[in-house]
Amino acid sequence: MKAETKKQLDYMKKTLDKAAVYDHAEHIISFDLETSCPPEGMEEQGEVAAFMSNQLFRMTHTKKFLEAVDDLYASRKELSEPEKAMVDRFYREFNRTRDITPAMDHRMTKVLKKSYVDWLKAKQAGDYSLFAPSLEAVRDVEMEKISLTRKKKKVPYDNLLDIYEPGMTQKMLDECFGTCVERMVPMLEKIRASKKVIRTDFMSRPVSDEAQAKMATYLMHLMGYDFNRGMFGTTEHPFTDSLGRKDTRITTNYDPNYFISSIYSVIHEGGHALFDMFAPEEEWDYHFHEEKSMGQHESVSRFYENVIGRSESFIHLIYDKVCETFPDAMKGVSMKELYEGVNRVQPSLIRTDADEFTYVFHIIIRYEMEKLIVNGKADIKELPRLWNEKYREYLGVTPKNDAEGILQDVHWSSGFGYFPTYALGNMYNAMYYNRMKQELDVPALVEKGDIPAINRWMQEHVWKRAARLDSDTWIREITGRSLTPDDFLDYLEEKYGAIYGLD
Ligand SMILES: [Zn+2]
Structure with missing residues (x-):
């Protein structure tokens, strides 16, 4: 392995080791939120969980980290199988997300959050018309995300399948x-x-x-x-x-x-x-x-x-x-x-x-x-x-x-x-x-x-x-x-x- 590759690999791994602590904490808080948190404690706890995942996001979306992923992907021949798996994961993810600005991400997240609330209301009322405008907005967000994907696939739906089942068409x-x-x-x-x-x-x-x-x-x-x-x-x-x-x-x-x-x-x-x-x-x-x-x-x-x-x-x-x-x-x-x-x-x-x-x-x-x-x-x-x-x-x-x-x-x-x-x-x-x-x-x-x-x-x-x-x-x-x-x-x-x- 070249010295530069080794340096990037060490950097990536060290960053992810640190980020994993926030990830672990976020999982514990979310599990508690779903299983035992009292109703009045939920809002505050939800904010703590959001803080943790935001920390995680920041650490893995710096310019330096993105560069490391790109460099390592280009030199993946030098990597061991587990190292490749680690690099591939972020490379694939970044092809989908690197052209989404924080402002766009914020706007899209808001659409999805609202959509969940509208779905819940509509389901309780048994009335689809309460959900339809939100569903339309969700579809538009999905189409926007597809258009922002690098190396996208020709059939629009394939890009979405690829998120959950890579390679499926x-x-x-x-x-x-x-x-x-x-x-x-x-x-x-x-x-x-x-x-x-x-x-x-x-x-x-x-x-x-x-x-x-x-x-x-x-x-x-x-x-x-x-x-x-x-x-x-x-x-x-x-x-x-x-x-x-x-x-x-x-x-x-x-x-x-x-x-x-x-x-x-x-x-x-x-x-x-x-x-x-x-x-x-x-x-x-x-x-x-x-x-x-x-x-x-x-x-x-x-x-x-x-x-x-x-x-x-x-x-x-x-x-x-x-x-x-x-x-x-x-x-x-x-x-x-x-x-x-x-x-x-x-x-x-x-x-x-x-x-x-x-x-x-x-x-x-x-x-x-x-x-x-x-x-x-x-x-x-x-x-x-x-x-x-x-x-x-x-x-x-x-x-x-x-x-x-x-x-x-x-x-x-x-x-x-x-x-x-x-x-x-x-x-x-x-x-x-x-x-x-x-x-x-x-x-x-x-x-x-x-x-x-x-x-x-x-x-x-x-x-x-x-x-x-x-x-x-x-x-x-x-x-x-x-x-x-x-x-x-x-x-x-x-x-x-x-x-x-x-x-
Ligand atoms: Zn299952």
């Missing part, structure tokens, strides 16, 4: 989702026409928060979550946050009339947490631990939630514990009924309540709409009509009002391009699950509770290099193939064919 998604629609629409028709009756009455029987908390703790232990390096709390919307290299926390939410919801949200967030908990130390040493793409992350959380958690062998494993923890709710419910209950396919209006099968349609609908919005082909005022049409077309259901229709998700109040990553997660995990099954007897391991054996395989193949690689290189390293929806569709056909007795 509209063309690739059109192909993937096109195949999904082709194969899943006839499957869904068969499922709906099937005479199979699936029992779900027991799932809405009342349970206590205490029982649900006991179940959550049991599940996290079972998954191999390390309580010495994390804890869990409760929030309205469950999430996972890695506060520090040895501190990965998750949250859940207890619905007193739907105990299944917390079971699967704990397994889902637990999956995100394992991915972070097992991260190689050097990801933190070189400040690229947050570089895993959203598709990679969702692939892991959905792997534990659906592929493992909703499998027959997993239900076999936890059945006794579920009966013991929720004796009244589970009275007279067989293991088979529990398995079928958590896998019932039921077209519905709300994405977050959707079953594994119909969930994909919720994503495809949002994807099709985002494309129209960003590519300038949709009138913002007309979106609810479009939304309702698509729900009728794909799922045969119609929202009664905008709150259970277009206003249900918060995502669009801050921009577009995120939704597809949820479905990409399903496709990736079906691909690596097929590879895993060549080496491990997965159902047998799950049935005897040896989830750590699965975690070890995941660590070796899926987790270890995720943050260093773009998704395409990553999935090709694991499976020898680029992204395809085929494995996922085969998996659905086999699983739901068996449950619903389809030919």
Whole structure:
């Protein structure tokens, strides 16, 4: 390595080590804000969090730092793999942000903040017209940001996809989702026409928060979550946050009339947490631990939630514990009924309540709409009509009002391009699950509770290099193939064919 490169590298690393302290503090404050801060303390605490992230921003946006990133990117041949990952992270980020002045940034942030408030009001009132002007402003901000991006991609929407899933394009998604629609629409028709009756009455029987908390703790232990390096709390919307290299926390939410919801949200967030908990130390040493793409992350959380958690062998494993923890709710419910209950396919209006099968349609609908919005082909005022049409077309259901229709998700109040990553997660995990099954007897391991054996395989193949690689290189390293929806569709056909007795 040349002396000048070494000097720049040392400077960059030292700056990031310092900035990481503010980042860590900001995470702790934000976690507290979401989980335990009293209402009247929130405003002041929000300001402290904003101060911390502003410090972080300043340290990594000086002229000297930008120059270091450019120089190091130009000499990246001299760098080791983790050093490259660190430099690439900032280089990519700066291509998006370096032409945005502080004044522009301030104006854009204000638009997004207002948009969130307007979305909340509109949702509470069930009235889209209260949100429409803000949504239009968000779209304009997104278009402005795209126009300010250096080395931008031709298709406008690709620039947004690239933020959450680097390298992903509209063309690739059109192909993937096109195949999904082709194969899943006839499957869904068969499922709906099937005479199979699936029992779900027991799932809405009342349970206590205490029982649900006991179940959550049991599940996290079972998954191999390390309580010495994390804890869990409760929030309205469950999430996972890695506060520090040895501190990965998750949250859940207890619905007193739907105990299944917390079971699967704990397994889902637990999956995100394992991915972070097992991260190689050097990801933190070189400040690229947050570089895993959203598709990679969702692939892991959905792997534990659906592929493992909703499998027959997993239900076999936890059945006794579920009966013991929720004796009244589970009275007279067989293991088979529990398995079928958590896998019932039921077209519905709300994405977050959707079953594994119909969930994909919720994503495809949002994807099709985002494309129209960003590519300038949709009138913002007309979106609810479009939304309702698509729900009728794909799922045969119609929202009664905008709150259970277009206003249900918060995502669009801050921009577009995120939704597809949820479905990409399903496709990736079906691909690596097929590879895993060549080496491990997965159902047998799950049935005897040896989830750590699965975690070890995941660590070796899926987790270890995720943050260093773009998704395409990553999935090709694991499976020898680029992204395809085929494995996922085969998996659905086999699983739901068996449950619903389809030919
Ligand atoms: Zn998730």
